[in-house]
Amino acid sequence: MRGRVIRGAAMLVLAGPLVLAPSLAAGPGDPIVAARQASMKEMAAAARAIAEMFNGKRAYEPAAFKAAADTLSARAGAALVAEFPQGTLGAPSGARLEIGEARPEFEALARHIGRLADALADKAGNAPPEITADMRMGAGLPMDGGSLLGKRPGAAEADPAKMPAEHLLHLILQDCTSCHSKFRQKQR
Numbered sequence: 001m002r003g004r005v006i007r008g009a010a011m012l013v014l015a016g017p018l019v020l021a022p023s024l025a026a027g028p029g030d031p032i033v034a035a036r037q038a039s040m041k042e043m044a045a046a047a048r049a050i051a052e053m054f055n056g057k058r059a060y061e062p063a064a065f066k067a068a069a070d071t072l073s074a075r076a077g078a079a080l081v082a083e084f085p086q087g088t089l090g091a092p093s094g095a096r097l098e099i100g101e102a103r104p105e106f107e108a109l110a111r112h113i114g115r116l117a118d119a120l121a122d123k124a125g126n127a128p129p130e131i132t133a134d135m136r137m138g139a140g141l142p143m144d145g146g147s148l149l150g151k152r153p154g155a156a157e158a159d160p161a162k163m164p165a166e167h168l169l170h171l172i173l174q175d176c177t178s179c180h181s182k183f184r185q186k187q188r
Contacts (some may be wrong), residue, residue, distance in 0.1 A: 077114020119160035
């Protein structure tokens with residue numbers, strides 16, 4: 001399970017340049033696109049920091065864990081939706097036109113990431129001085145029926161508040177991967 005979190009974090013790191021490539025979608029130096037790119041960079045760095053704490057590549061610090069989780073929470077949900085207005089989608093931006101065409105699906109995914117990130121931030125607000133067993137993903141946790149193509153219809157939705165922090169991170173990364181596979185185009 002930890003391997004999946006590590007792979008997900010690695011995908012965010014590797015995806016960063018694709019998401020963050022300069023865009024002219026709404027005109028040269030469009031501030032909306034620039035702000036969106038900066039936000040994506042902050043989210044990727046926050047997710048990477050948390051993943052590195054759980055996999056031992058970075059020292060676990062409760063304050064740093066909280067700061068990273070708060071960043072994810074602040075940038076997801078409604079804030080994420082607001083960063084993709086019409087007129088800033090399509091080439092040469094990395095945001096596909098499909099965001100506008102499938103707006104309800106995109107918004108549902110952004111809101112789901114937001115709920116997961118909010119639960120992670122709540123847990124980080126009460127983080128113990130060291131990573132405990134109840135923060136770790138355990139065997140038998142539901143994986144939400146996800147895949148690179150998204151969740152299966154009818155997949156059971158567990159209460160994020162009852163999930164371990166590491167599992168919440170994994171699900172956030174899974175949703176990010178799903179969103180990127182559907183709504184992000186590679187930059188040339």
